[in-house]
Each structure stands twice: as structure tokens, then as C-alpha cells.
Amino acid sequence: MSALTAMLIRDMRIAVRVGGGALMGVLFFVVVVTLVPFAVGPDLALLKRIGPAILWLAALLASLLALDRLFSNDHEDGSLDLILMGRAPLELVVAMKGLAHWLTTGLPLVIAAPLIGLFLNIDADAEGALLLTLLVGTPALTFIGMIGAAIAVTLRRGGLLLAVIVLPLTVPILIFGVAAANAAVIGPVPFGTPFTILCALTLASLVVGPFAAAAALRQEME
């Protein structure tokens, strides 16, 4: 097995074991979305109109929740030193860590979304499109977020700094994710345009994220 698959499997294993935090994000997501109808009231038309935005906001905050542990755990126990001494390119190792993080925290959100879409009066037809926007958009949240996680790695309790760094960068993803989801749920604008831009943002973040995070980690280790 190569160094990269070893890293992927190890990170996923840690995430799903006790104290790994894989379920924390999805639980937070479900709780926030479930509370909205209680707060807003049983106005189905209103819920339908704000539904996509609520789902996206909850997904954004939920994926931010576990992000500060992405590198800081490895930093605290010395694993990061050894990772830097590995022969695999740091950019790819970081990308693998991002992938493992998305598979254990992002993907469960996407899977839970159709179920809790019911709470927000989203039609069965629109559910598919909404699911697609989350499936495409959440990797971008992870890979943009890893830049902040790498910058904040040497700080104790860097979670707040992480949020301040990452949230502005995620605004474009939020805008086009919600726009595409709204187009599918409410119409009448076409779904394709904002969705294509969302795809482009994700592809760009998959490239920029690992390189920026790796550069930040190398710098921080000084």
C-alpha cells in the first residue's frame, strides 16, 4: 500500500472511532435544520423559500466544526513532523487528508440532506438537485477550509481564527450553491448556470487548497 492510501485509511479510521468526531458534524447539521421550522413556524411557503439557504448555511457551519482538528491533532502529537519527513509530496498527503475529512464529515451531510429536506417542505423532485449542489459544493468547503486549518495549526484553540479566515473565502461557494439549489426548488431561473460555476469553484479549490495548505504547513513548522 502506498503512503497516500495509508494516510487516507488511517484518517478515516480515526474519524469513525470513538472521539473521532465524524458524527459530530452531521448531528449538528440535523439539529440546526430541525430547529428552523420550530423557530420560523409552520408556514410551508416560507419554509420552502428559505429551505435551500438554511440547508447550505447549516452544511457550511457543520463542515467548519471539525475542520480545526484536521492538522492540529497531528501537530500536537508530533505526527506532523514525521509527515513532513515522508517521501510522499506534502501537497498530495494534504489532499488525501482533505479527502478523508470530506468522506467522514462532508459526505454524511449530503446523505442526511434528503431526509431533513422534508422538514423544510422541499419537493421530492427538487431534492435530487439540492443533493447534487451539496455533493458538489461540500468538497470545496473542506478544501478551502484546510487552508485556514493549516494556517491556524500552531495556535492553541485556533478554531476561532480558523472561522475568521475561512468564512469569507467560502462566501462564493455559499452564493452559487444556494443559487443553484434555489433554482431547482423554486425556479424559474435555470439550474445550470449557477451549478456550473459551483462546479468550477470546487475544481479550483481542489487544486488551490492542498498547495496553499502545504505551503502554510511548511512555513509554520519553523
Place this chain on the structure above:
Amino acid sequence: MRLSAVELSCHRGGRTVFTGVSFAVSSGEALTVTGRNGAGKSSLLRTIAGLLRSAQGRLTLDGGDPEMSIGEQSHYVGHQDAIKPSLSVAENLRFWAEFFGERSSGDVAKPLAAVGLDALAGLPAAYLSAGQRRRLSLARLIAAKRPIWLLDEPTSALDAAAQSRLSELMRAHLATGGLIIAATHGPIGLDQTLELRLDQAAPAPVAAEASA
């Protein structure tokens, strides 16, 4: 293989940790780095590992793989043990063996037996004692082959039996042409070692800063 440093110096947080450190270690030799607390023993090891940038000086490795940095050919055992509490002892070791590019890594029984942890292979690492954690991180040294061992106080938390086992491992490593640099306060159980004392190299920090 020969690792040599010329006039190495290191600054951290605006303070000079050490300056003018020179040494040379060849295959089959061990160098012990001694000095008071804060003399820069750990910083020196981290500089060699490539985890700290040296301010001045040169660090060269003759006879190694020219495609790889010194850090990529080194093992580093520091104060932090890089052990994940939720993974089992065997899983922890297998990950590092695979990450360090060891192809035949399915079998971690041998390195675990070499440090006397084979009976605990399936136990979550959270239940290990300090000495057992130390032994698990030392098992990395044999689970993946790398010619340079950088050991930061390798004997800390080890009992007498484990210490003698460690010296056996070090002797075997030296016999196969490896080299060891160990920061230590006490004897590490090797007959012949080169010694580097960092106290003598430690300068007056303020004066050095001003002239630099």
C-alpha cells in the same frame, strides 16, 4: 555514508540557540549530543531532520540518495510519540511503516517483538504506559528502513530491560552501516561513541545577535 555539519547555527524566537556547531558522522558511527537543558540538543536534531531551518552553516550528506533530502532518509524520534490513541498498537505502527514507504509492511509482528510489544498488538494505544508508548515509537525505526536515526533522549521512560534492548537495536543498526545521532543526558549503552558538547558552543546571545 557521511553526514557532516559545518558552523551550523540556529535562531528561534529571536534568540540564538546555538552557533558554530560542527561535526561529522560516518556509517557505523554514533554521535551523542550532550549539554545542559536548553542548550539546543533538540533544536540540533530537528535542524538535521529538516524540521527547523538553520540560520547559517552547511549540512551535507555524502553517499546518500542524492534525490532525497536528509530528512527523507532519517528517522526522528522526538519527545512527542506520534501515536494515535484510538488506533491499536499494530495499526499505529503499520501506518508509519506504510507511510515511510516500506513495501512489505503487512508484517509488523517482528518490529513489535523487537521492542517487546508483540503481546499488546491489538490493544488500543490509549492504554499504553509512557514507557510502552516510547517503545512503540522506537519500533518505527525497524519497521521502516532509513539509514540515519535521530533520537531525542531515546532512553527516557524506558526500564533497564528496554534500554538494553534499545542498545542492541542501535548496535545492529550501526553494524549494517547506519548512523545514529542521539541527544542524551545519560549513557545510551554503546561502547564507542563520538561526543558533541553543546555547552562549549553556546555563545553570549546578545553579542552574537548584534554582530550578526
